[in-house]
Amino acid sequence: MxxxxxxxxxxxxxxxxxxxxxxxxxxxxxxxxxxxxxxxxxxxxxxxxxxxxxxxxxxxxxxxxxxxxxxxxxxxxxxxxxxxxxxxxxxxxxxxxxxxxxxxxxxxxxxxxxxxxxxxxxxxxxxxxxxxxAGYLAGNPLSLSRQRARQAAPHITRYLEPSIWQEVKDYIATMPRDTARESAHAYRVRWLFTLLYLGGLRIAEVGANNMGQFSVRRDVDGTMRWWLTVHGKGGKERLIPATREMMVELSRYRQHLGLSALPSPNEDTPLVLPIGATTANGGTQTCAPLTRAALHAIVKEVFAGAAVKLRERDPSAAARADILEQASAHWLRH
Structure with a gap:
């Protein structure tokens, strides 16, 4: 320069x-x-x-x-x-x-x-x-910009009401499984949406964490429970309670992959694997997790497919189908 x-x-x-x-x-x-x-x-x-x-x-x-x-x-x-x-x-x-x-x-x-x-x-x-x-500039040329007035906290509008969420679950349950690849994709989608909906994970967190971060801990009442330690936004760490439903879905996904029903401590298997990332003896190959773009594409594809199914079944539900087409992974956190 x-x-x-x-x-x-x-x-x-x-x-x-x-x-x-x-x-x-x-x-x-x-x-x-x-x-x-x-x-x-x-x-x-x-x-x-x-x-x-x-x-x-x-x-x-x-x-x-x-x-x-x-x-x-x-x-x-x-x-x-x-x-x-x-x-x-x-x-x-x-x-x-x-x-x-x-x-x-x-x-x-x-x-x-x-x-x-x-x-x-x-x-x-x-x-x-x-x-x-830092002393590199004398002044901030943006500091003179008009500041927006403080507004009341906005209402959450980007979320899926229970009936629309049910449409998504019904669509996932009927995904084709005629070929090995279709079956693997259906199992993966079901587990991914479990993480996003029950776990409240962000897409980036799905790709950045692994199954070895599930662990059993003693609750305040002395009960031993499963938890998922997530390293999330800003490098912050948080504990997510792994409900019985989440653990059932995790076991279902892992057993389809040929893995043990429950993860072992420090296991480095990605939370969601690319299709075909398992070895013949049931172990996992060393593989990179799915990218954020790939995970986003899967989620959008499911929402779009659910919208099509809804329109086919009920032409009067166009408004609800429109909501599905607009939805993204972040909506599931709400």
Whole structure:
């Protein structure tokens, strides 16, 4: 990057004072900020994405480094997020994701929704504030933005009422099992939805934890019970009570895979396995867990299938089928 654009001589760099980080250019300063989130993959990737988008826009569209951005520049960037133009420069064709090494890679896949725009600005405001605190910037150009008035807590609207949840369960129960692959998929779906609904796990937590985290512990009343220790968002650990229904479903899934009914301590079998990830003797191969994208795709496929079945059975239930088509894994936590 040319010296004039690397931020080392940016107009928002402090003239006095001692910086708390060794970075002397924008990229190194951003790396220092991101280093605080390396243990939380999802957060790290989201924060890096927003910082990268802003730096690219600043250099390409304004010809200035991050360390020279003004409040007016930030307002202009907010408008840009709603419609990244020229699209050929900024938006991947057809909204498809490409590897960063691919010439077709672009920072955006289309205009950001209002919610995504707000989230981007929240992340960038945190970046600027930290860089000011670290002594790399003299001021936060986003701090002058109008603050939204505090509002009452919103009502939870993204959830599945019992009758719609029953449609999902009925659909899962009737999934085809004519081939070995169909059967494996049906067992996997049933167990995945058990984790999401009964356990309240996030999609990322399903992929990041394993069966060895089930354990028997003594309850406050002295009863021995099964629990699932989940390492979740922000590196926090929480205990989830593994109900009898959850343990029955776990045993059903494991026995279909040829495993023992119950997991052993420190077992590293992923909570949900890719199809075909078992050996002939019933052991599990060393395999990577399903990605968040793959798990999301499975969940959306089930919701869509349940919606189709509902429409076929009851044409007057179009509104309820629409809800199913909109649903995502997060709805199950509600």
């Amino acid at each position: 040319p010296l004039a654009l690397d931020g080392s001589a940016g107009s928002n760099r402090p003239s006095t004072g001692r910086a708390q980080i060794s970075a002397n250019n924008d990229l190194d300063a951003i790396r220092a900020w991101l280093s605080r989130f390396v243990d939380t993959r999802t957060t790290f990737e989201n924060y890096r994405k927003e910082a990268e988008r802003l730096v690219l826009w600043s250099v390409v569209m304004l010809g200035k480094p991050l360390a020279s951005l003004t409040h007016e520049d930030c307002l202009r960037y907010q408008r840009f997020l709603a419609d990244p133009q020229p699209a050929a420069t900024w938006v991947a064709g057809g909204g498809r994701k490409h590897a960063r090494t691919d010439a077709r890679w672009r920072p955006f896949y289309g205009p950001l929704s209002p919610a995504s725009q707000r989230q981007a600005i929240v992340i960038l405001n945190a970046l600027f504030s930290w860089l000011v605190q």
